[in-house]
Structures are given as C-alpha cells and as structure tokens.
Amino acid sequence: MAHLNNKATHFDTDEPVGEVLELHSKDVEPHDPRIRQSPAQYIRSLPKRLQNGCTKDCWFGALRANLKVLLLIVAIFAGTALGFGLRAHGFHEDPRKVMYVSFVGDIFLNMLKIVILPLIVSSLVAGLAALESATSGKIGLRAVVYYFTTTFMAVILGIILVSVIRPGDVKQYYANGTQIVVPASASSHEPITTPDTFLDLIRNMFPPNLVGATFQQYKTVLKVPEGVNVSFMQAEAANRSELPDYSKFIITGKTIDGINIMGLVVFSIIFGITISRLGEKGKAMKLFFESLNEITMSIVGTIMWLAPLGITFLVAGQVLKVQDFKAMLEQLGMYFMTVLTGLLIHAFIVLPLIYVAFTRKNPFKIIGACLQAFATGFATSSSSATLPLTMQCVEDYGVDPRISRFVLPIGSTINMDGTALYEAVACLFIAQTQNVPMDFGKIIAVSVTATAAAIGAAGVPQAGLVTMVMVLDAVGLDAKFVTMILAIDWFLDRIRTTVNILGDVIGCGIVQHMSRDFLAKMDEEQRLKRRASRAMRIQEVLEDDTTHALLPRLNDLGAGLNSTTETVIVVH
Numbered sequence: 286m287a288h289l290n291n292k293a294t295h296f297d298t299d300e301p302v303g304e305v306l307e308l309h310s311k312d313v314e315p316h317d318p319r320i321r322q323s324p325a326q327y328i329r330s331l332p333k334r335l336q337n338g339c340t341k342d343c344w345f346g347a348l349r350a351n352l353k354v355l356l357l358i359v360a361i362f363a364g365t366a367l368g369f370g371l372r373a374h375g376f377h378e379d380p381r382k383v384m385y386v387s388f389v390g391d392i393f394l395n396m397l398k399i400v401i402l403p404l405i406v407s408s409l410v411a412g413l414a415a416l417e418s419a420t421s422g423k424i425g426l427r428a429v430v431y432y433f434t435t436t437f438m439a440v441i442l443g444i445i446l447v448s449v450i451r452p453g454d455v456k457q458y459y460a461n462g463t464q465i466v467v468p469a470s471a472s473s474h475e476p477i478t479t480p481d482t483f484l485d486l487i488r489n490m491f492p493p494n495l496v497g498a499t500f501q502q503y504k505t506v507l508k509v510p511e512g513v514n515v516s517f518m519q520a521e522a523a524n525r526s527e528l529p530d531y532s533k534f535i536i537t538g539k540t541i542d543g544i545n546i547m548g549l550v551v552f553s554i555i556f557g558i559t560i561s562r563l564g565e566k567g568k569a570m571k572l573f574f575e576s577l578n579e580i581t582m583s584i585v586g587t588i589m590w591l592a593p594l595g596i597t598f599l600v601a602g603q604v605l606k607v608q609d610f611k612a613m614l615e616q617l618g619m620y621f622m623t624v625l626t627g628l629l630i631h632a633f634i635v636l637p638l639i640y641v642a643f644t645r646k647n648p649f650k651i652i653g654a655c656l657q658a659f660a661t662g663f664a665t666s667s668s669s670a671t672l673p674l675t676m677q678c679v680e681d682y683g684v685d686p687r688i689s690r691f692v693l694p695i696g697s698t699i700n701m702d703g704t705a706l707y708e709a710v711a712c713l714f715i716a717q718t719q720n721v722p723m724d725f726g727k728i729i730a731v732s733v734t735a736t737a738a739a740i741g742a743a744g745v746p747q748a749g750l751v752t753m754v755m756v757l758d759a760v761g762l763d764a765k766f767v768t769m770i771l772a773i774d775w776f777l778d779r780i781r782t783t784v785n786i787l788g789d790v791i792g793c794g795i796v797q798h799m800s801r802d803f804l805a806k807m808d809e810e811q812r813l814k815r816r817a818s819r820a821m822r823i824q825e826v827l828e829d830d831t832t833h834a835l836l837p838r839l840n841d842l843g844a845g846l847n848s849t850t851e852t853v854i855v856v857h
Contacts, residue, residue, distance in 0.1 A: 368602070
C-alpha cells in the first residue's frame, strides 16, 4: 500500500473534502475510494470510477432492486397515454365506456383498501406491545408534535403564497372574457357548523361499538325547523359575509358509511399499551397480532405485483372523467400553479430541511427508498390505501418496525400537510374571486380551521373536499363555491396525497433517529432478560440432573444404613 504523509493520512470518507493530499507512490490511483481527494481530483477520476462501477451485473442488480418502482412509473405514463388515446376516440362521452376502462383500476384500489383495517389494527397493537409504556408515550408525543407542526407550517406557507400571487384576482375570467360561474346545482348544502365538526372528530375517537367502527362513523345532523328556508338563509349570510345562524336548528345524529379510522387507532393504541403492561400474561395476544401483521404485509406484497396493471387503468379512467381540459386550465390555471408551487416547496425544501435539522442526514436517501410508495399514492390518491407499501419501504430502508408500525398508521390518519395547504389556498382563492375581504382575524381562522380540518380528514380520495366546507364556513363563505375548484381537484388530490405520504416518511425517519437511544436501551434490557432466563433454565436443568444422579446413591446409602441397624440389633 502506498505510503502517505502522516499528516495527510485519512480514511474517514464522511469528513468534508477539500484538502489536497500529496500521493507519494504510483501504486495509489486518484480514484481510490480510501483517499480523500480535492474537488479537481474527484472530477478527473469520475470516468474511471464510472467505468469500474457500472458493470453489466451492477445495472441488472439495480434494475431488479427497483423493478416495482420502474413499473409503477411506466404505468402512470401508460395510463395517461391510454386515457388521451381513448378520448380521441370519444370514449369520454359514454359513461359506460368510462366505467369499463376504470373497472380494473377500481378492483385494484379495493384490494388495497381491504387490507387497511387489519393492517392498522395489527401494526399499532404489535408495535406498541413491543414497547414499554413510557417509551411508547415519548415516541407518540414526538410523532404527534411533528405532525401538528408540519401541518401548521404547510397552512402558513399556503396562506403566504396565495396572498402574494393572488390567483383569484388574476384569473377571475375565462380566456374569452366570461366570468367564472358557480353551478346552480350547488346552490345549497347540508347545514354544518365548525363546533359540530370538532365534536364529531372527538366523538368518533371513542366509538360505542368496535365492530360498527369498522364500517361506519357518527355525524351530527342539523334538522331544519318548520318554516325556515335554508337556501335563502345561507344566501343572505353569504351576502353579509357572515356565518348562517343554525342555533335554532334541531340537533340529531346519524351514522355514515366508511371506516372510523380515528376510533380504531385510539382503541388499538390503548390495547397495545395494555398488552405491553401485562408482560407475560399478554404475550399470547402480542404474538397473535405480530403474526397477523406479517400475514397482512405478505398479502400486500402479492397485491403490489398487480399494481402496474391496476394503476394503468386507474389513471386512464380518471383522464376520461375530465370533461374539458382546456376550460379547466383557462379557469383555474393560476390556482393550480399556486397550489402546486406550495406543495413542491413543502415537499422538497421544508420537509427535507426539517429532516436535516434533526438527523444531520441526507433526506433524499429515505425519499428515494420510498419512491414506490409515492408512485402508488399518486395513482390511488389515498394515503391509507398506500399505508402497507409505505411501511414496507421504510422498513426496507432500515427503520425499526417498532417505530414504523406505530408512527405511520397515526400519520396516515392525522398528518395531512398537502391537504392543509390546499384547503388554505382554496379558501383564500374563493374569497378573492368573490371580492370578499380577508382581514387578519379571518386569516388566523383559516389557518387554525384548515389545520384542524386536515387532521380530521380521512386518508381517502378527495376527503379534503368534505372538510373544505368547514374551512369556508369559518370565514363566512358559502360552501357552494367548492364547485369552482372541482375541475382540477382530481389531479391536485393526487399530488397532495403524495406530499402527505412524504410527510409520514420524513416523520418516521425523524422519530426513529430521536428514539434510537430508547430502542438500544430496550434491546439491551431484553437481551439481558433473555440471558438471565436462559441461565435460570440451565440452572434448573442442572439441579434436576444432579438430583436424578444422586437419588440412586442415596437409596443405596439408605439401604446400607438399614442393614447395619438390623445387624446391631441382632448383636445386642
């Protein structure tokens, strides 16, 4: 090996480059990875390193390792091309043909949704059962603080962008000069209040029936008193930029279809912590949920081999459902660019900077490891349906399963950075198009309400439109204006879902880094317990063997003593 100057002998490749090392032998080449190089040496050695590294086996290995990701990306482009090709043949004008094209994609989406329930319950219970109660509390607190903080930051970013760009002022008109109109079919909506929405969120966290929570959730309903015209009341309140007065309405409730994810998450957290506290008594249930989780993940792995086919037809069907791309871009072009800019800034600047600040690591490594999850989230427009794949990706990257199976299910429920940003931008955009002034108090109301609404939004396609009504009501805007953004929402929904999943992944990596000492200590304690248990069992075995070996000798000795006693008696 070459002899280097003692002052310049370094083999730590993690230290910053920049010092020029003098090589004292021809045996050491400039591209040797063990030698720290100057930037000029590094650039000059690049062709040689590429020639050595990019072999045929290397390329085939990379293709095999990233085959699923490549197939998903190809499927997205193939679905887009198929959709536009079928539009050229008039398929979008026939609803039945659109249904036929979307059929395969709908089946694939249903296959993903069917594993959501067993995956969320088993992963949360198994993850918490493997942790001590104190440790799980610290990990959970860190995850929740991260989710709330990033969601609020996304809202603030959206408010800043929409206030600076003002897309509602620039694009109030079509290209031909016609003003944006609201469809008459959306002239009224079901009465709803912000306090009722908050209370429903809390009420659903504690469902009265666990079985019912698997397919339905509670919703407050305001019945209209006799003699009250709801449409007129809402129109009058909108003209005055005030909230409608629903105080005289009759408060009732009903159950609506859909998994009560919040209720299942809360129950699973309590159930897992209880198993952890019971110790040996809860070991059987712990093993059961760990086995259930492994079975579910195996099923997900099988389903994902069908993803390229399902995603192709899913995207093609969505392209066919858009009525008029030209009118959509003319009406909502600036709004689309504002939301897209905010989502890209949050995804590629804000979240990576937060990751670097806490971990001092390259954030794009964990992002690159989860490309398959992002592609699936973009295609399915559902963070909950993508949850199994997200878990698989972060665990393959190296995140501890005890962290991923606890943090990610919570994140898929309450972490909606993209949705929060979208709702803030959409609300202020609608206010700008209607010339409704937004003072500082209303902007604060938008930020708080959008954060809460995003947390309460289910991880299903276009759930943000449902909670959008709550944000509009908070600033006195009629919910009928939601229809203004429906034309472009299908595409933005996919992008914000991808950002939501990215936020979950970054949060999982941060919590993993911050909890590494807890996990290492726990592993050491468990190792010592196992060692002590083995030592105790070995001691018991040795004692049993010694006892069995001594029994014949004791019996012989006892027999000898008896015969001696009899002899003594005879002599006497």
